[in-house]
Amino acid sequence: MVGAGFAGLAAAKQLGGSGFDVTVVDRHNYHLFQPLLYQVATAGLSPADIASPIRSILSRYKNIRVVLANVSGVSIDEGAVIAEERQIPYDVLILATGAQHAYFGHDEWSVHAPGLKRVDDATYLRRRILVAFERAESEVDEARRQALLTFVVVGGGPTGVEMAGAIAELARKALAADFRHIDPRNARIILVQAAPRLLPTFPEPLSQRAKFALERLGVDVRLNQSVTSCDSEGVRLGEVPIEAATIVWAAGVMASPAGRWLQAEVDNAGRVRVGEDLTLPGHPEIFVIGDTANCIGNDGRPLAGVAPVAKQQGEFVGQLLKARAAGRTLPRFRYRDFGAMATIGRKSAVAQLGPIRLHGLPAWLLWSAAHIYYLIGFRNRITVVLNWAWNYVTFQRGTRLITGLSGSRVEDMAAPAPMEPDGVGNLNR
Amino acid sequence: MVGAGFAGLAAAKQLGGSGFDVTVVDRHNYHLFQPLLYQVATAGLSPADIASPIRSILSRYKNIRVVLANVSGVSIDEGAVIAEERQIPYDVLILATGAQHAYFGHDEWSVHAPGLKRVDDATYLRRRILVAFERAESEVDEARRQALLTFVVVGGGPTGVEMAGAIAELARKALAADFRHIDPRNARIILVQAAPRLLPTFPEPLSQRAKFALERLGVDVRLNQSVTSCDSEGVRLGEVPIEAATIVWAAGVMASPAGRWLQAEVDNAGRVRVGEDLTLPGHPEIFVIGDTANCIGNDGRPLAGVAPVAKQQGEFVGQLLKARAAGRTLPRFRYRDFGAMATIGRKSAVAQLGPIRLHGLPAWLLWSAAHIYYLIGFRNRITVVLNWAWNYVTFQRGTRLITGLSGSRVEDMAAPAPMEPDGVGNLNR
Numbered sequence: 001m002v003g004a005g006f007a008g009l010a011a012a013k014q015l016g017g018s019g020f021d022v023t024v025v026d027r028h029n030y031h032l033f034q035p036l037l038y039q040v041a042t043a044g045l046s047p048a049d050i051a052s053p054i055r056s057i058l059s060r061y062k063n064i065r066v067v068l069a070n071v072s073g074v075s076i077d078e079g080a081v082i083a084e085e086r087q088i089p090y091d092v093l094i095l096a097t098g099a100q101h102a103y104f105g106h107d108e109w110s111v112h113a114p115g116l117k118r119v120d121d122a123t124y125l126r127r128r129i130l131v132a133f134e135r136a137e138s139e140v141d142e143a144r145r146q147a148l149l150t151f152v153v154v155g156g157g158p159t160g161v162e163m164a165g166a167i168a169e170l171a172r173k174a175l176a177a178d179f180r181h182i183d184p185r186n187a188r189i190i191l192v193q194a195a196p197r198l199l200p201t202f203p204e205p206l207s208q209r210a211k212f213a214l215e216r217l218g219v220d221v222r223l224n225q226s227v228t229s230c231d232s233e234g235v236r237l238g239e240v241p242i243e244a245a246t247i248v249w250a251a252g253v254m255a256s257p258a259g260r261w262l263q264a265e266v267d268n269a270g271r272v273r274v275g276e277d278l279t280l281p282g283h284p285e286i287f288v289i290g291d292t293a294n295c296i297g298n299d300g301r302p303l304a305g306v307a308p309v310a311k312q313q314g315e316f317v318g319q320l321l322k323a324r325a326a327g328r329t330l331p332r333f334r335y336r337d338f339g340a341m342a343t344i345g346r347k348s349a350v351a352q353l354g355p356i357r358l359h360g361l362p363a364w365l366l367w368s369a370a371h372i373y374y375l376i377g378f379r380n381r382i383t384v385v386l387n388w389a390w391n392y393v394t395f396q397r398g399t400r401l402i403t404g405l406s407g408s409r410v411e412d413m414a415a416p417a418p419m420e421p422d423g424v425g426n427l428n429r
Numbered sequence: 430m431v432g433a434g435f436a437g438l439a440a441a442k443q444l445g446g447s448g449f450d451v452t453v454v455d456r457h458n459y460h461l462f463q464p465l466l467y468q469v470a471t472a473g474l475s476p477a478d479i480a481s482p483i484r485s486i487l488s489r490y491k492n493i494r495v496v497l498a499n500v501s502g503v504s505i506d507e508g509a510v511i512a513e514e515r516q517i518p519y520d521v522l523i524l525a526t527g528a529q530h531a532y533f534g535h536d537e538w539s540v541h542a543p544g545l546k547r548v549d550d551a552t553y554l555r556r557r558i559l560v561a562f563e564r565a566e567s568e569v570d571e572a573r574r575q576a577l578l579t580f581v582v583v584g585g586g587p588t589g590v591e592m593a594g595a596i597a598e599l600a601r602k603a604l605a606a607d608f609r610h611i612d613p614r615n616a617r618i619i620l621v622q623a624a625p626r627l628l629p630t631f632p633e634p635l636s637q638r639a640k641f642a643l644e645r646l647g648v649d650v651r652l653n654q655s656v657t658s659c660d661s662e663g664v665r666l667g668e669v670p671i672e673a674a675t676i677v678w679a680a681g682v683m684a685s686p687a688g689r690w691l692q693a694e695v696d697n698a699g700r701v702r703v704g705e706d707l708t709l710p711g712h713p714e715i716f717v718i719g720d721t722a723n724c725i726g727n728d729g730r731p732l733a734g735v736a737p738v739a740k741q742q743g744e745f746v747g748q749l750l751k752a753r754a755a756g757r758t759l760p761r762f763r764y765r766d767f768g769a770m771a772t773i774g775r776k777s778a779v780a781q782l783g784p785i786r787l788h789g790l791p792a793w794l795l796w797s798a799a800h801i802y803y804l805i806g807f808r809n810r811i812t813v814v815l816n817w818a819w820n821y822v823t824f825q826r827g828t829r830l831i832t833g834l835s836g837s838r839v840e841d842m843a844a845p846a847p848m849e850p851d852g853v854g855n856l857n858r
Contacts, residue, residue, distance in 0.1 A: 029563060029831045046475035048828035055607035056829070065609045068563040068831070086567075119832050134458060134497040138515075178484035180494045383812060399477035400485070402458045402497070403548050 001094040007290030007310035008096035014318020016061030040122035042166035043400045074261040099291035102254030109230035113247035147243035149187040155251035156193025158342040164191040165345040168217040206350040209359040213344040267294045276332030289313035430523040436719030436739035437525035443747020445490030469551035471595035472829040503690040528720035531683030538659035542676035576672035578616040584680030585622025587771040593620040594774040597646040635779040638788040642773040696723045705761030718742035
């Protein structure tokens with residue numbers, strides 16, 4: 001099994017204690033609770049609050065072995081995964097290698113507009129955001145200072161909405177009193193969405209609610225606008241240039257290169273087209289699940305790359321393998337859609353649960369409860385609750401550390417390693 | 430004021446709300462509680478648990494301005510600090526720029542034997558230690574596996590003792606059940622001390638206690654032995670080679686280059702010799718405090734580079750400046766020595782408080798209480814308590830994340846930037 005994100009971990013847990021001999025390969029030693037990564041990027045939580053060592057999570061299953069390695073390919077003929085110098089043989093292969101941000105043919109933008117998929121991305125963004133305020137404080141040129149205090153978030157899906165809301169709260173609350181020459185409350189936060197509304201996968205009224213809530217936080221929401229260029233000066237929306245020192249990319253994802261490893265048919269987001277049982281057509285021994293898979297849902301459209309889909313697919317594969325071993329079969333994979341949520345800020349979120357739509361405080365309470373519940377590991381759960389309670393009461397942010405650089409100049413910062421677009425390495429989701 | 434470690438922050442707080450116009454310059458945006466840095470390096474705490482933003486700490490003092498910048502020199506003639514592109518003028522200068530690890534003429538060892546002074550050092554060491562276990566798990570060569578499971582800590586002062594104890598507990602408890610091919614409990618932890626006893630600044634019986642306690646944890650304590658070479662294969666103690674993948678340098682510190690900035694007289698550890706009022710001789714407007722200063726104590730010997738000395742010196746300078754402004758003077762600086770403590774592991778520490786000597790559980794409880802009390806910021810205090818309680822009950826370590834690298838190979842890891850031995854940058858302590 002390759003990848004210990006939501007999908008891979010769910011499958012591993014299903015197979016834990018069974019007669020199968022399971023090897024979990026991941027390039028990271030931890031499982032990352034990606035839905036809260038934006039809180040690391042905005043100094044609300046520490047990386048360790050939302051990540052747990054894979055070995056710890058799986059240590060009680062003696063039939064599971066964990067390997068920390070970069071997977072670079074699959075040899076279907078030999079039945080082996082290629083991981084660094086060695087090959088790991090398999091009888092059954094589960095690929096759950098996730099997705100990475102994509103710049104749709106503009107990879108050169110990645111330097112200026114970092115995305116948010118990995119821990120290192122989040123600490124890098126945190127550094128960029130905090131350093132922008134620091135540089136603004138000592139900048140004497142007014143136009144330059146304004147650019148340093150301008151934050152552009154590209155993409156109006158859940159990640160973009162959450163990032164824009166969190167940056168706005170950071171500037172308006174946590175940092176408000178800490179500077180002498182600038183007023184962080186004057187920071188401009190611009191959320192750019194190419195579609196006619198935010199959160200396009202949500203019901204229309206909730207998109208409206210999200211927009212209002214963001215605007216109340218002072219976020220400038222630009223609908224129907226696309227980024228046409230991105231450089232160290234800022235972005236261009238159509239023909240209009242916006243000077244901004246900080247750009248956050250939340251506009252698109254691309255599946256990991258598992259499709260290329262398998263030489264399989266992929267959709268335009270690089271996802272492998274799988275059958276009803278989540279196997280690669282013609283290969284009942286190869287499963288592709290999670291963000292890496294294009295799996296057709298009940299409505300005839302591909303399922304979204306969200307945690308609940310990944311988890312349910314992982315569980316399904318585990319159950320299917322156990323059924324096969326017992327000589328039985330299972331009906332096809334069916335996704336049970338319990339709804340979707342996105343948070344905007346303190347006491348503000350939108351949620352859809354079947355026919356029920358919530359916004360404001362009730363949605364936020366539900367969002368908080370659900371995320372705490374799903375956070376893996378008891379310790380992380382209480383630390384997160386405590387941090388949130390603290391942030392809620394004080395408006396402070398606990399993890400405002402600028403680490404990983406020796407000076408205060410943005411140019412000095414080491415960006416995280418690029419995400420290997422070319423078939424090298426599986427992604428921890 | 431340059432440096433916001435214990436000394437600089439204590440001085441700033443004394444001057445907060447006074448008539449002075451105070452500028453605090455630091456290369457980091459946070460104050461680091463260095464005595465607990467070893468817990469970050471051994472996956473017990475997150476960096477944010479032991480660091481607080483300087484701006485937050487000082488935000489209520491409207492007469493204090495915080496500047497995030499690298500200081501590279503002082504122009505005494507012009508009365509200005511040189512920080513990156515600009516000069517920051519001063520009437521009174523307080524230098525509290527700390528110390529860095531020193532390899533005593535063997536700077537080439539720093540690659541193989543990283544020290545522990547900054548947040549980036551700690552996360553780098555955490556990565557090295559955790560990756561060593563991961564690589565051992567997949568290593569087929571027995572000798573190589575043994576080298577990967579060998580950890581050498583160089584230096585038997587408090588940092589060395591604490592690191593050796595913490596690595597031993599990590600291996601014997603937290604990681605014990607998580608691997609399939611290796612038994613982390615078989616890891617060798619070797620503590621090398623050139624002097625005839627551990628903790629030479631403590632009373633002799635406590636050195637004995639510390640040695641016994643470490644040996645009970647399975648640490649191999651080597652007294653009267655010196656490291657004669659250090660490379661990627663391991664260390665050499667005299668003529669005896671020890672193969673080890675992980676070497677931790679806790680053997681020596683060197684003051685930051687403030688002495689060179691001032692062209693002042695320094696001792697052999699690079700510390701500026703200061704007068705009884707902590708000023709540079711001949712310059713009543715320049716104070717040097719904390720680890721950067723060589724200040725003669727009541728017993729005629731230079732005071733040690735520890736937090737209580739730094740704090741008291743900072744407070745003294747703040748009081749002296751306020752007294753001067755009021756037309757008064759203060760008697761010379763006198764260090765009130767309340768004792769010293771070092772922790773070895775769970776329920777195990779040594780402490781000396783004047784005539785009282787404690788070891789074992791009582792010392793550990795005292796150590797815990799004192800460190801929690803002194804941790805800056807209410808939030809950090811409760812998070813740390815919670816983490817400790819959790820680690821205590823479960824023997825687990827909460828922050829076992831290998832971050833900042835894309836693969837599992839040690840060679841891929843980016844070491845933190847070197848510590849600028851040559852006059853560039855002030856050190857956050």
